Amino acid sequence: xxxxxxxxxxKNLLSKLVLLAFTAVGxxxxxxxxxxxxxxGLVIGISTLMICGMFGILYVGxxxxxxxxxxxxxxxxxxxxxxxxxxxxxxxxxxxxxxLTIFLTGLFYALLTFLDFTxxxxxxxxxxxxxxVIKNVLENFSVSVTVHSEDILIVFLAILASWIMTLAIGxxxxxxxxxxxxxxxxxxxxxxxxxxxxxxxxxxxFNVLPDPETMMMQNLLSMxxxxxxxxxxxxITGWVMERKLSV
Amino acid sequence: MxxxxxxxxxxxxxxxxxxxxLKLEPGRIYAMLGPNGSGKTTLMKMIVGLAKPNSGEILYxxxxxxxxxxxxxxxxxxxxxxxxxxxxxxxxxYYRDFFEDFSMEQxxxxxxxxxxxxxxxxxxxxxxxxxxxxxxxxxxxKAKIYLLDEPLNGIDxxxxxxxxxxxxxxxxxxxxxxxxxxxVDELEKVADTAxxxxxxxxxxxxGIDEMREQSGKSVADRYREIYGHGGVEQ
Numbered sequence: 001x002x003x004x005x006x007x008x009x010x011k012n013l014l015s016k017l018v019l020l021a022f023t024a025v026g027x028x029x030x031x032x033x034x035x036x037x038x039x040x041g042l043v044i045g046i047s048t049l050m051i052c053g054m055f056g057i058l059y060v061g062x063x064x065x066x067x068x069x070x071x072x073x074x075x076x077x078x079x080x081x082x083x084x085x086x087x088x089x090x091x092x093x094x095x096x097x098x099x100l101t102i103f104l105t106g107l108f109y110a111l112l113t114f115l116d117f118t119x120x121x122x123x124x125x126x127x128x129x130x131x132x133v134i135k136n137v138l139e140n141f142s143v144s145v146t147v148h149s150e151d152i153l154i155v156f157l158a159i160l161a162s163w164i165m166t167l168a169i170g171x172x173x174x175x176x177x178x179x180x181x182x183x184x185x186x187x188x189x190x191x192x193x194x195x196x197x198x199x200x201x202x203x204x205x206f207n208v209l210p211d212p213e214t215m216m217m218q219n220l221l222s223m224x225x226x227x228x229x230x231x232x233x234x235x236i237t238g239w240v241m242e243r244k245l246s247v
Numbered sequence: 248m249x250x251x252x253x254x255x256x257x258x259x260x261x262x263x264x265x266x267x268x269l270k271l272e273p274g275r276i277y278a279m280l281g282p283n284g285s286g287k288t289t290l291m292k293m294i295v296g297l298a299k300p301n302s303g304e305i306l307y308x309x310x311x312x313x314x315x316x317x318x319x320x321x322x323x324x325x326x327x328x329x330x331x332x333x334x335x336x337x338x339x340x341y342y343r344d345f346f347e348d349f350s351m352e353q354x355x356x357x358x359x360x361x362x363x364x365x366x367x368x369x370x371x372x373x374x375x376x377x378x379x380x381x382x383x384x385x386x387x388x389k390a391k392i393y394l395l396d397e398p399l400n401g402i403d404x405x406x407x408x409x410x411x412x413x414x415x416x417x418x419x420x421x422x423x424x425x426x427x428x429x430x431v432d433e434l435e436k437v438a439d440t441a442x443x444x445x446x447x448x449x450x451x452x453x454g455i456d457e458m459r460e461q462s463g464k465s466v467a468d469r470y471r472e473i474y475g476h477g478g479v480e481q
Contacts, residue, residue: 006344007341011330075324075326075327076328076329076330077297077328078322078324078328079328079330079341082295082322083317083345084314084317084318084345085314086313182258183259183260243299244299246256246297247297247298
C-alpha cells in the first residue's frame with residue numbers, strides 16, 4: 001500500500017507546494033514585520049498565515065475528494081485499477097495518505113504558530129507579562145485559562161477525526177455516484193444530497209450519545225466515534241467498489 | 248487459459264456486451280474485429296477487471312479474474328490514461344513499482360526503438376507518440392496475456408511497423424495476444440485467429456489459415472460479409 005500512497009501524495013504535490021510557498025511568504029512578512037517593526041508586514045504575515053492554516057487543512061481534504069472523483073470518472077482511473085491491488089487497498093491508500101497529510105499539515109501550522117508566538121514573545125522581551133495580559137483579558141470575560149497541552153492535542157485530534165469522517169462520507173457519495181447512481185439523471189445531485197443527509201445523520205446520532213462529564217472525555221468520545229464511523233464507511237465504500245465499480 | 252462464460256455488460260439501458268462466451272488459448276494471436284460500439288473494448292475491460300459484468304463470469308486459469316489475474320494480464324487502452332504530471336520515465340517507474348513482470352531494461356530498449364526519450368512529458372505527446380509510449384510500457388511486461396485495444400490507431404506507417412514487430416516479438420507458446428483494430432489488413436498479417444464482434448454479440452471465432460483453406464476467404468472478405476451489406480451475411 002505504501003507505493004499507492006506514494007503516488008497519492010504525488011498527485012496533489014503541486015497544490016501542497018503552492019500552499020507551502022504562500023506560507024513561506026506569510027512567514028517572511030511576519031518575521032520582517034516583527035524585526036523591522038514594519039506594521040503592515042506584520043498584518044500581512046499574520047493574515048496570510050491564518051488563512052493558510054485554516055483553509056490549508058480544509059483544502060487538502062477537499063482536493064482529495066476532487067482527485068478521487070477524477071480517479072473514478074476519467075481514463076486516469078486505469079492507472080489505479082489496472083494495478084494488482086484490490087479496491088480496499090486503493091481506497092485505504094487514499095484515506096491513510098489524506099489523513100496523514102491533514103494531520104501533518106495541522107501539526108505543521110500548530111508548530112509554526114507556537115514558534116512564531118515564542119519568537120514574538122522573545123523579541124518583545126516580556127514573555128511573562130505578555131502571557132499575563134492575555135490571561136487577564138480572558139479572565140475578564142470569565143473564561144478559564146487553565147489549558148493543558150494534552151487538552152489542546154485531544155481537541156486537535158478530535159477535529160481531525162471529524163474531518164476524516166466527513167471525507168469518508170464524501171468518498172462513499174462519490175463511489176455511489178459512479179456505481180449505483182451511474183447513468184441516472186441528476187446522479188451528481190442525488191449523491192450530494194446523500195452526502196448531506198448522511199453527514200446530518202451521523203452528527204445527530206452522536207448528539208444522542210450521553211454527554212461525558214469532562215471536556216477531555218467528550219473530545220475522546222467524539223474522536224472515537226468519528227474514527228469508528230469512518231472505518232465503517234471505508235468498509236462499505238470498499239465493498240461497493242469491489243463489486244460494482246466499472247471505470 | 249482465459250474463458251468468458253455468457254458475459255453481459257450493460258451501461259444503463261445500453262447493452263455493451265451480450266452473452267459472450269469465448270476461450271482464449273496460449274500461443275495464439277487473436278485479431279478482435281468489429282466496428283465502433285460492437286463491444287470489443289468493454290469485453291477487454293472486463294477481462295482485465297476494469298469493468299464488472301452484470302452477469303456471467305470470466306475465469307483465468309479456472310479462477311475469476313481479479314487482483315491475481317492482473318499480475319499476468321497486460322492491457323493497453325486505446326485512450327491515453329497516464330497522469331498529467333508524468334514523463335515517459337515516470338510511467339516506467341510506475342509500472343516497475345506495481346508489476347513484478349515489468350522490465351525497465353526492456354522498456355528503455357522499446358522507448359529507444361520507438362524514438363522516444365524518458366524526459367518526454369506524457370501530456371505533451373502527439374497521438375502517435377502516445378500510442379508508442381503505451382505499447383512500450385505494456386510490452387515491457389512479461390505478461391501471459393496481452394490485450395491491445397486499437398494499438399494501430401492514428402499512427403503513421405513506420406510507427407505501425409514498429410508496433411507490429413513489438414507484438415510479434417512477444418508471441419510465444421505460453422502467451423496469448425489479443426489485438427483489436429479496424430485495420431483488418433494489418434492484423435491479418437500477424438494474427439492466427441479472428442474474433443468477430445457485432446452489436447455487442449460475438450459473431451464468430453475462426454482460425455485465419457483454416458478459413459483461407461476451407462472457404463478461400465481472407466479476413467477482409469469475412470469482415471465484409473459480416474459488416475457489409477447492411478450487416479446481412481451472404
